[in-house]
Amino acid sequence: MNATAQVFVLLDEASAQTAALDISSALAQLLQRRLQLVFVQSAAALAAVELSATRVLAHPTARWTRLAAPDIERAWQAQAQRLRTLAERSTQRRAVHWSLRVVRGALHDAALDLLPETDLLLLGGAAAAFAFGGQRAALRCITALDDGGHCGSEAVQLAERLAASLGARLFVEHLRRTPSAGHADAGPALPILPADTDLLVLPRTLAQSQALRTLASTPTLVVGIGEAERAEPSAQATPRAPRVGVVTTTGGGAAMAVDQLAIRGAEIVAPGE
Structure with missing residues (x-):
């Protein structure tokens, strides 16, 4: 699986x-x-x-x-x-x-x-x-953090579904990016969570920062695939040009055949390579 x-x-x-x-x-x-x-x-x-x-x-x-x-x-x-x-x-x-x-x-x-x-x-x-x-209390509040990116949207959507399924209140915090001295973008400012938050839902992009350690005193759900994995092409998605080994003697016909193979995207290599 x-x-x-x-x-x-x-x-x-x-x-x-x-x-x-x-x-x-x-x-x-x-x-x-x-x-x-x-x-x-x-x-x-x-x-x-x-x-x-x-x-x-x-x-x-x-x-x-x-x-x-x-x-x-x-x-x-x-x-x-x-x-x-x-x-x-x-x-x-x-x-x-x-x-x-x-x-x-x-x-x-x-x-x-x-x-x-x-x-x-x-x-x-x-x-x-x-x-x-x-006799213990049920889930009270799910807090979702949205950093404005793709993972943030996924986190909010999943939090909405989970809150509806469990009958919990949903609170969504839209994070703002704060500039700092010498840096154009210091990343999103981390919020103060509602006191009754029983589950924190945050995007994968925040998990790579100190947010996971700072906020995760309550059960924390990390959502989404990282941007590196999302952008990284799979081995199957990048086809390799066919390799053709050519053994030839001098002559116009052989040269023409090699030229035609190259035009069709074949990689021409010497025997033994």
């Missing part, structure tokens, strides 16, 4: 996992796509093992002990199993197919690495105070 026919959702142990899974499965159902769940094992957790002052409490009645790599591995395994359980529960309700991938690093860095593989990537923000169903 083509990767762009999937919805990617990236989560780590600090993410709003239930909320992000519910949003992404709803989006996958709406667009009839497969859900690709990516669990990011935090490299910072392994770095903490090297600190002599780091301690861990296995359970309330235990003593504090030195944090070790096996503690991190066990926590990762438990988190991955919890994500599988949550994903199974969320996708079954919506009849969405899903799979799990595990990578290691930082959440935002992993998002930037995976952007070339998809045109829809949901980044789980900090643990949210809402979830779908039960």
Whole structure:
């Protein structure tokens, strides 16, 4: 299956996992796509093992002990199993197919690495105070950022469809570009989001800037294909001129044949090239 026919959702142990899974499965159902769940094992957790002052409490009645790599591995395994359980529960309700991938690093860095593989990537923000169903609050507000480009239009259109499907309020922020000293264009000024924003939808063009780190404290959906991928011609779209090897002796007839091949766009090469 083509990767762009999937919805990617990236989560780590600090993410709003239930909320992000519910949003992404709803989006996958709406667009009839497969859900690709990516669990990011935090490299910072392994770095903490090297600190002599780091301690861990296995359970309330235990003593504090030195944090070790096996503690991190066990926590990762438990988190991955919890994500599988949550994903199974969320996708079954919506009849969405899903799979799990595990990578290691930082959440935002992993998002930037995976952007070339998809045109829809949901980044789980900090643990949210809402979830779908039960006694907890439903999705309140979807905020979409429009930078005036093609990806911005795609982001707004998708946010409109998702808000209608989930019964959420939609807020669209049209970004303005602000000049700065020595620069004709400093890029779009980033807004202050509405306080009740439960999902941020932004164009791929903003994901390449600091916007992804600055704004993504809430679950964030990155929409669109980058301009480089959009403009890059495929290998099949650039036909190669046919190559013809010619063995000839002196004579007008042979020269005429070579000339006619060249006129028809053939690349004439010597034997062995």
